[in-house]
Amino acid sequence: MTKQKYTLSVLVILCLGLVGCGPSQETKELQAKAKQMLGALPTSMPGAENDTPELIALGKKLYFEKKLSQNNTQSCNSCHNVEGKAAGVDNLPTSPGAFGKTGDRNSPTVLNAGFHFLQFWDGRAKNLHEQAKGPILNPGEMAMPNEAEVLKRLKDDSEYPGLFAKAFPSAKDAITYENLAEAIAAFERTLVSPSRFDDFVNGDHSALSQEEQNGLQTFISSGCTSCHGGKLLGGDSFRKLGQVNPYETNDLGRFNVTKDASDKYFFKVPSLRNVALTGPYFHDGKVATLEDAIKKMGYHQLGQNLSEADVTKIAKFLGSLSDKTRTN
Missing domain, CATH: 1.10.760.10 (Cytochrome c-like domain)
Incomplete structure (x- = not known):
């Protein structure tokens, strides 16, 4: 056996040995x-089994929708950024609201949030649906004055009436605040990491x-x-x-x-x-x-x-x- 062949044989044996080695005790x-x-x-969040593609698509659009803030400057994604490699936060100590007022708590990540037993640092929302309703009407966050104004903006939009109808096909009036929150929650249930x-x-x-x-x-x-x-x-x-x-x-x-x-x-x-x-x-x-x-x-x-x-x-x-x- 030549020296070259011998060296090759030794390398093959070493490689096979390494492959055969499993984890240590x-x-x-x-x-x-x-x-x-x-x-x-888990691969999916609780409740995700009932989410349709139409509901998730609507929720994603709403999640990035700045019309849900009083001065059209903020969306859910502003404080809970999920674009690109962002990890569901804004990486700020506390987040500024639509009119510049800074909150008093750090914005937690939305990634995997639907697995949590309650929402917010103080647990004041029992699930994603309930959580999604809060920031839109919070004066220090998205600052919309009331639910009626939120719904008016959505109904006056050229796209949302059709998207809500597809996401909630059995509803007589699909554009409701509860349905808005459920759609956003459905999108958030896809954020498993x-x-x-x-x-x-x-x-x-x-x-x-x-x-x-x-x-x-x-x-x-x-x-x-x-x-x-x-x-x-x-x-x-x-x-x-x-x-x-x-x-x-x-x-x-x-x-x-x-x-x-x-x-x-x-x-x-x-x-x-x-x-x-x-x-x-x-x-x-x-x-x-x-x-x-x-x-x-x-x-x-x-x-x-x-x-x-x-x-x-x-x-x-x-x-x-x-x-x-x-x-x-």
Whole structure:
């Protein structure tokens, strides 16, 4: 056998060996743990099975419709940008309304929102349908004076009467505020964002790098899953901000809805999906970087001073939760 042939044979054997090598025992155990404690994102949101193409198309047009704001300057997409690689937010601490007034809470991502147990930081809307009705009439947001003016604009438009009729074929008067909200919700139910983490949970051991796997292990061992658990890694409970060490804020959170003193400073736990793309962070948008957010959560919620090394590891893992179509 010539030297060249021998070298080629060795390379073939090495390649076959590498192909034959499966995941390490540690990776297998981590996959099993992640599947049990977190799980993969479902392929569709609750209620999506009833959404027709016509309803979704109408909802998408309405989502980008600036006529739904008093001065024709804002749409749903203004604060919850889903165009291109945008992750359903405006990446501002808090968002300006139609007339320039800035809100007092950070705009959460609309991606995967239909999986959440309630909507808004304080949970004041029970679902996407109810949530969609709020900003249009909010004086600090889209600032329309009332439902009647919203419907008048839609009825006077050359396209909307026909689009509503197709989306709601059995309705005598298809253009209603409830139908508007349902159409927007139908479009939002299409905004499911699968990630490399889901591939990992579903059995692809190579979907996460070793650094990301180390970060996942640190995320779990540090106790982050005590709040950020389940398929959304959050989005399914309220927790007091400053659970162990107080967090300085004047926002009373859930209390503003319930008026129950025990709800003071409680907020919906945000989902960590796409968190690497949705900064700045927290309800007030005052935390600029993901690493700083991780540090503050460790301190305020878990009573831990996470090391720089652990913060870096966790941040690496959280990056794997980003929508695969919205990352560079």
